[in-house]
Amino acid sequence: MPEAVFRLEEVSFRFPEDDRAVLNGISFEIRRGERVVLSGPSGCGKSTLLYLLNRLYPANCDGIVGGTVRLFGRLSEVWKPGEINRFVATVFQDPDAQFCMPTVEQELAFTLENLRVPREEMKRRIVEVLALTGLEELRGAVIQNLSGGQKQRVAAACALVMQPEVLLLDEPLAHLDPHTARELVRWLDGLQKKTGLTVVAVEHRLDLWDGFFDREIRLGPEGRLTGCGPFLPGPPMRFPERPAAIGEEASLRVEELSVSIRGQEILSKLSFQLNESEIAVIAGPNGSGKSSLAKALCGIYKKSGGRVNAASGIGYVPQSPEFLFLTASVREELAFSGIASGEEVDGLMERLRLEEIADAHPFSVSHGQKRRAAIGAMLADNRPVIVMDEPTSGQDAAALLELYELIDERRREGVSFLIITHDMEFAAAIADSVMLMKDGALTGKFRAADVWADPGLLAAHHLIPPKGANAHEPAFA
Amino acid sequence: MSRLLHDMNPSVKFLAVIVSMLTMAFFFNPWTPLLFWVGLLVVQVLMSRVNWKVWGLMMLPMGLGAAGYLWTTLVFGADTGGEVIGSFLGIEVTDEQWARAWSLAFRVLAFSGLSLLFALTTDPVTFIMSLMQQLRVPPKLAYGTMVSYQFLPVLKDELVQIRQAQRLRGVDEGKHWWQRALGMRRLLIPMLAGAVRKAERAAFAMEAKGFTGEPRSEFYQPVKIGARDFALGGMFLVLLVGSCVAGVWLG
Numbered sequence: 001m002p003e004a005v006f007r008l009e010e011v012s013f014r015f016p017e018d019d020r021a022v023l024n025g026i027s028f029e030i031r032r033g034e035r036v037v038l039s040g041p042s043g044c045g046k047s048t049l050l051y052l053l054n055r056l057y058p059a060n061c062d063g064i065v066g067g068t069v070r071l072f073g074r075l076s077e078v079w080k081p082g083e084i085n086r087f088v089a090t091v092f093q094d095p096d097a098q099f100c101m102p103t104v105e106q107e108l109a110f111t112l113e114n115l116r117v118p119r120e121e122m123k124r125r126i127v128e129v130l131a132l133t134g135l136e137e138l139r140g141a142v143i144q145n146l147s148g149g150q151k152q153r154v155a156a157a158c159a160l161v162m163q164p165e166v167l168l169l170d171e172p173l174a175h176l177d178p179h180t181a182r183e184l185v186r187w188l189d190g191l192q193k194k195t196g197l198t199v200v201a202v203e204h205r206l207d208l209w210d211g212f213f214d215r216e217i218r219l220g221p222e223g224r225l226t227g228c229g230p231f232l233p234g235p236p237m238r239f240p241e242r243p244a245a246i247g248e249e250a251s252l253r254v255e256e257l258s259v260s261i262r263g264q265e266i267l268s269k270l271s272f273q274l275n276e277s278e279i280a281v282i283a284g285p286n287g288s289g290k291s292s293l294a295k296a297l298c299g300i301y302k303k304s305g306g307r308v309n310a311a312s313g314i315g316y317v318p319q320s321p322e323f324l325f326l327t328a329s330v331r332e333e334l335a336f337s338g339i340a341s342g343e344e345v346d347g348l349m350e351r352l353r354l355e356e357i358a359d360a361h362p363f364s365v366s367h368g369q370k371r372r373a374a375i376g377a378m379l380a381d382n383r384p385v386i387v388m389d390e391p392t393s394g395q396d397a398a399a400l401l402e403l404y405e406l407i408d409e410r411r412r413e414g415v416s417f418l419i420i421t422h423d424m425e426f427a428a429a430i431a432d433s434v435m436l437m438k439d440g441a442l443t444g445k446f447r448a449a450d451v452w453a454d455p456g457l458l459a460a461h462h463l464i465p466p467k468g469a470n471a472h473e474p475a476f477a
Numbered sequence: 478m479s480r481l482l483h484d485m486n487p488s489v490k491f492l493a494v495i496v497s498m499l500t501m502a503f504f505f506n507p508w509t510p511l512l513f514w515v516g517l518l519v520v521q522v523l524m525s526r527v528n529w530k531v532w533g534l535m536m537l538p539m540g541l542g543a544a545g546y547l548w549t550t551l552v553f554g555a556d557t558g559g560e561v562i563g564s565f566l567g568i569e570v571t572d573e574q575w576a577r578a579w580s581l582a583f584r585v586l587a588f589s590g591l592s593l594l595f596a597l598t599t600d601p602v603t604f605i606m607s608l609m610q611q612l613r614v615p616p617k618l619a620y621g622t623m624v625s626y627q628f629l630p631v632l633k634d635e636l637v638q639i640r641q642a643q644r645l646r647g648v649d650e651g652k653h654w655w656q657r658a659l660g661m662r663r664l665l666i667p668m669l670a671g672a673v674r675k676a677e678r679a680a681f682a683m684e685a686k687g688f689t690g691e692p693r694s695e696f697y698q699p700v701k702i703g704a705r706d707f708a709l710g711g712m713f714l715v716l717l718v719g720s721c722v723a724g725v726w727l728g
Binding site: 024051054056060081082085086089090092094096097098099100101102106108110111113114115116117118119122123143144155158159162168295298299300315316318320322323324325326336337363377381 | 502602619620623624625630631638639641642643644645646647648663666667670671675676678681682683684685686687688691693694695696697698699
């Protein structure tokens with residue numbers, strides 16, 4: 001049996017400013033060459049646990065560690081700063097916040113300079129790692145100009161150039177679309193087979209990884225281990241069933257909408273109709289014009305041609321809802337425009353369950369609450385057609401369910417939604433219709449069920465069919 | 478035309494610029510800054526491939542500023558004595574005032590010319606690397622600057638997004654520049670909140686790559702320094718001393 005790389009015994013961890021520990025009584029062992037996933041809901045401490053393995057914690061937060069953490073048989077405390085990083089490399093989730101140099105080659109060199117590798121060897125190792133990862137063409141590329149998936153590959157190459165024994169992955173797929181995510185997983189699989197690395201990943205959505213992992217370590221509430229065993233790709237996420245109840249009245253009618261920015265046409269002649277209480281998902285490859293459509297509909301982008309007829313206003317909730325906030329409390333946020341009367345605002349606050357945070361600063365509440373407040377603000381401004389840009393990105397199962405409920409409740413009130421998402425399980429659960437986009441044009445608006453049954457159509461738009469013919473809870477089980 | 482100034486070691490160039498600026502501050506005759514400025518122009522024409530259109534655009538506001546200095550010093554300058562050499566629209570101008578006014582105007586030109594020479598011939602990344610390698614600037618500071626440099630486009634993108642979202646909420650940005658300037662506060666808070674999170678992530682990523690902030694001995698792309706750089710530095714020095722001496726002699 002290969003030797004243990006990490007061995008944790010009764011480990012607990014507490015941030016100095018908190019009363020409660022984030023991790024409690026964690027014991028496990030990870031052996032050389034294993035592929036292990038640390039899973040659990042958001043906020044269960046799995047990232048904290050990962051940071052104990054590369055010594056980012058406790059040094060960076062003065063955290064208080066109980067129990068013993070052994071890295072390669074040595075106690076964590078006795079490693080010198082930076083020493084462990086020769087053996088344990090990490091890839092983080094945000095592709096935009098893990099590089100400090102302009103080009104791929106310089107970033108690789110930065111890592112090697114940190115390790116004080118002699119210059120001649122640097123050159124050799126850079127060539128080697130680029131060959132290993134198949135990124136030779138990107139050697140001189142400017143990192144800023146790469147796509148999200150390419151950036152994550154470069155991040156992995158930067159990790160591998162250290163010739164580590166362990167690769168830690170901190171939700172590396174969170175910002176990628178499913179197609180790109182799947183390609184990255186396949187690529188990592190090939191790399192692990194070639195190098196025999198130990199891989200430890202933090203992930204809350206395991207469906208994209210298929211059979212990548214050997215073992216799963218599950219964390220539960222209060223940062224305790226709730227399970228540890230062979231990895232079984234779990235069933236896809238289940239959402240409650242909901243009856244389709246599209247209204248008769250059109251709430252939005254778009255005719256030949258075109259948008260040009262600086263002489264370049266980014267949307268050409270889109271026509272569709274959306275009814276009251278209808279939920280439509282907009283899907284398509286990155287750069288196909290989904291966000292531009294959202295912005296054109298709600299008036300951020302000027303249309304260069306066509307017509308948008310809406311019964312009343314069209315609202316917009318960006319991926320970061322806090323971009324919309326202007327005031328110091330959630331109540332003021334809803335009342336900001338002065339369109340809704342005091343009573344109407346009160347009614348909205350009650351329906352959206354915002355009363356408990358009415359006086360809280362909109363920046364200080366949870367992500368789910370921010371989104372509620374943003375939708376509340378849109379409804380208060382009399383915008384009963386709401387366009388949501390990527391609300392599912394980086395969300396765990398509980399957050400997705402909450403989002404589902406939020407949308408479904410509003411739909412019952414007659415609000416219609418246009419939702420941009422890459423998450424096809426979510427789309428399958430919530431959508432009445434699906435609008436497929438490609439190269440700034442609308443392929444068509446389809447009945448949701450027809451789209452899921454047409455793999456060719458999905459593949460042409462870089463989409464993966466949702467797992468299971470129907471992602472709803474089986475109605476007649 | 479050569480690219481000598483572009484290839485010059487940025488640290489040496491930086492020192493030459495700083496020394497020139499400090500020295501220039503002690504000379505109050507009009508000739509020194511004028512000669513120096515003309516000298517800089519000649520050097521740039523001969524030894525660099527500056528985009529003169531950009532140069533002209535950047536120099537334009539500086540030129541206006543210089544003219545403003547000239548005018549205000551002539552009209553409102555304190556009476557310093559000296560002979561009256563002429564009058565203009567009922568304002569009497571003494572020879573000392575005349576000299577001082579031109580000195581201030583040329584000084585603005587010389588300083589901006591110097592800054593532009595540096596800015597237009599220096600690659601920021603090489604400059605930071607050179608500061609670290611030649612002037613022993615701590616790597617924490619150097620790479621910290623590098624990271625923020627990488628963040629600039631991301632932040633700009635976010636600022637656009639925030640502005641668009643806030644317009645949708647019906648924010649009136651105001652007609653006057655001061656209203657818009659005050660409105661920046663609303664844009665900056667969400668942007669900075671995001672930037673703090675990004676900065677922390679970037680710091681973690683750097684540390685995970687073994688960055689400890691200790692001075693490093695081995696560089697992948699050493700920024701070279703050699704006889705040519707010192708020669709060019711010497712040339713700046715000669716230009717500086719020359720214009721100082723000539724200025725005092727002519728003034």
